[in-house]
Amino acid sequence: xxxxQLNLTSNDAPLQLRLQASWVQFHLGxxxxxxxxxxxxxxxxxxxxxxxxxTISADYSQDEKALLGACDCTQIVxxxxxxxxxxLRFSDFGKAMFKPMRxxxxxxxxxxxxxxxxxxxxxxxxxxxxLDRILDFRRVPPTVGRLVNVTKEIxxxxxxxxxxxxxxxxxxxxxxxxxxxxxxxxxxxxVCGNPHLLEGSLSAFLPSLNLAPRLSVPNPWxxxxxxxxxxxxxxxxxxxxxxxxxxxxxxxxxxxxIIDMAIFDFLIGNMDRHHYEMFTKFGDDGFLIHLxxxxxxxxxxxxxxxxxxxxxQCCRIKKKTLLHLQLLAQAEYxxxxxxxxxxxxxxxxxxxxxxxxxxxxxxxxIILQTVEGCVEAHGEQNVIAADPAQQSAPDSSQANLxx
Numbered sequence: 001x002x003x004x005q006l007n008l009t010s011n012d013a014p015l016q017l018r019l020q021a022s023w024v025q026f027h028l029g030x031x032x033x034x035x036x037x038x039x040x041x042x043x044x045x046x047x048x049x050x051x052x053x054x055t056i057s058a059d060y061s062q063d064e065k066a067l068l069g070a071c072d073c074t075q076i077v078x079x080x081x082x083x084x085x086x087x088l089r090f091s092d093f094g095k096a097m098f099k100p101m102r103x104x105x106x107x108x109x110x111x112x113x114x115x116x117x118x119x120x121x122x123x124x125x126x127x128x129x130x131l132d133r134i135l136d137f138r139r140v141p142p143t144v145g146r147l148v149n150v151t152k153e154i155x156x157x158x159x160x161x162x163x164x165x166x167x168x169x170x171x172x173x174x175x176x177x178x179x180x181x182x183x184x185x186x187x188x189x190x191v192c193g194n195p196h197l198l199e200g201s202l203s204a205f206l207p208s209l210n211l212a213p214r215l216s217v218p219n220p221w222x223x224x225x226x227x228x229x230x231x232x233x234x235x236x237x238x239x240x241x242x243x244x245x246x247x248x249x250x251x252x253x254x255x256x257x258i259i260d261m262a263i264f265d266f267l268i269g270n271m272d273r274h275h276y277e278m279f280t281k282f283g284d285d286g287f288l289i290h291l292x293x294x295x296x297x298x299x300x301x302x303x304x305x306x307x308x309x310x311x312x313q314c315c316r317i318k319k320k321t322l323l324h325l326q327l328l329a330q331a332e333y334x335x336x337x338x339x340x341x342x343x344x345x346x347x348x349x350x351x352x353x354x355x356x357x358x359x360x361x362x363x364x365x366i367i368l369q370t371v372e373g374c375v376e377a378h379g380e381q382n383v384i385a386a387d388p389a390q391q392s393a394p395d396s397s398q399a400n401l402x403x
Contacts, residue, residue: 017092017093018092021049021092021093021094022042022045022046022048022049022092022094023046023049023092023093023094023095023204023205025042025045025046026042026043026046026142026204027206027207027211027212029042030206030207030212030279032281032282032285032286032287033138033287034137034138034139034287035138035139035140035141035142035206035289036138036142037138038136038138043142046094046142046204047142047144047345049090049092049094050090050094050096050142050144050146050202050204051144051145051146051202051347053090053091053092053094054090054091054153055088055089055090055091055148055153055154055157056089056090056091056157057088057089057157057158057159058086058087058088058089058098058153058154058155058157058158058160058163059086059087059158059159059160059163060086060087060160060162060163061085061086061087061097084099084100084102084177084178084179084191085097085098085099085100085120086098086154086163087205088148088153088154088202094204094205095204095205096202096203096204096205097202097203097205098148098200098201098202099120099122099125099200099201099203099294100122100148100191100198100199100200101122101123101191101198101199101200102119102120102121102122102191103119103121105123105350105351105352105353106353108298108299108300108301109298109299120294120295121294121295121296121297121298122145122199122200122201122294123145123201123297123348123351123352124268124270124293124294124295124296124297124298125143125201125203125293125294126143126144126145126201126343126346126348126351127268127296127297127339127343127351127352127356128140128143128264128268128270128290128293128296128297129141129142129143129144129203129293130339130342130343130346130351131264131267131268131339131360132264132290133342134328134335134338134339134342135264135321135324135325135328136320136324137260137264137287137290139287139288139289139290140289140290140291140293141203141204141205141206141289141291142203142204143201143202143203143204144201144202144346144347145199145200145201145202145346145347145348145349145351146199146200146201146202146347146348147197147198147199147347147348148197148198148199148200149193149196149197149198150167150175150176150177150193150196150197150198151175151193151196152196154177155167155175155177163177166178166179166190168190170190170192172192172195173195174192174193174194174195174196175192175193175195175196176190176191176192176193177190177191178190178191199348201294206289212279212281213279213280213281214277214278214279214280214289215277215278215279215280216275216276216277217275217276217277217278218274218275219258219273219274219275219276220233220243220246220249220258220310221233221258221262221273221309221310222273222274222275223271223272223274225274233309233313234306234309237313238313239309239313240310240313240314243255243314244314248284251284252283252284252285253284253285254284254285255310255314255316256316256317256318256385257287257288258276258288258310259310259311259314259316259317259318259321260288260318260321261273261276261288261290261310262307262308262309262310262311263308263311263317263321263325263367264290265296265307266303266304266305266307266308266363266366266367267360267363267364267367268293268296268297269296269297269298269299269300269302269303269304269307269359269363270293270295270296270307271295271304271306271307272292272295276288276289276290277289277291297352297356300353300355300356300358300359301355301359303359303362303363303366305366308366308367308370311367311370311371311374312370312374315374315377315378315382315383316374316383316385317371317374317383317384317385318384318385318386319384319385319386322371322384325364325367325368326368328364329361329364329365329368334361335360335361335364336357336358336360336361339352339357339360340357371383
């Protein structure tokens, strides 16, 4: 039936691409300082558009297509296929990665789960964007929550026959679909609407690789991704000394950016940072893009200190980053309060449970204590690194922070 409907000639006027579209302006606004500027109105407009614009197509991501043999696997960092995600295109031709709700917000990751088998969380993607923006990193693509009608906005607009084939109606009369892949292609792992509406996160796509090539680099503090065994950094406390001798960590801002990423991951509890990406246009000192944050906010009751290894082993941190962390530790700017207020903007609010918000304050104190220990051991001048962009104007960092 849906195939027949797709073949019908539409009486609607052809859709026109507008250069003023928020996603186009978002792409044009990317600079060497971040994915968007601090004062840019484009992000708010993009978030609003992703929540209200109708979808005109739905398809699997490149990861799933790689596993199905439909694309070149060498282009994929890590074909997952384990966690269902779809690419939705909107009426303004913008694209977003859709990750559906798999767990309730108050469900914690079981203690026996490894970090690489845990379910991905749609609300973690949303919260990670807000936290990244609060920290002034601006390295997470704009992400927003949305209630999606899986029948009208996915099934009826997709032309992918494999995706069409995995839809079914459950005994409770809910419309469901599941991942068609070598791992979890069973109806037990399906996601279901209620009966049609399903929560999910929508992350804005970055520019095409043809227009803005990106480099994918293994994280020096990568985990083993096996049921046994450890990486060198897990057993060698002097591991950072080795990293510092390797290009590009020996001559650029890259190591400090890795430490920024570790601080961000520690706050959200994300252990699954096996690679990082950066735009080749901006060279070795370009910012790291904080992609794929869905395994964050899994366990509010545990602080995984190993995530902070880049900071604790290297004992280096950007002055700008430290100033923001210290500000967010003050009572009038408490991180949990700022996050709670920021997340109220999202359609799926409350995005995080209260224990996860309070865990941010606790983890922030651990980061500051780690920095304090480094300063006591090595001296402030050897630990706190001035941002190269601020060296010529030492007062501008505090001015920007205040504004």
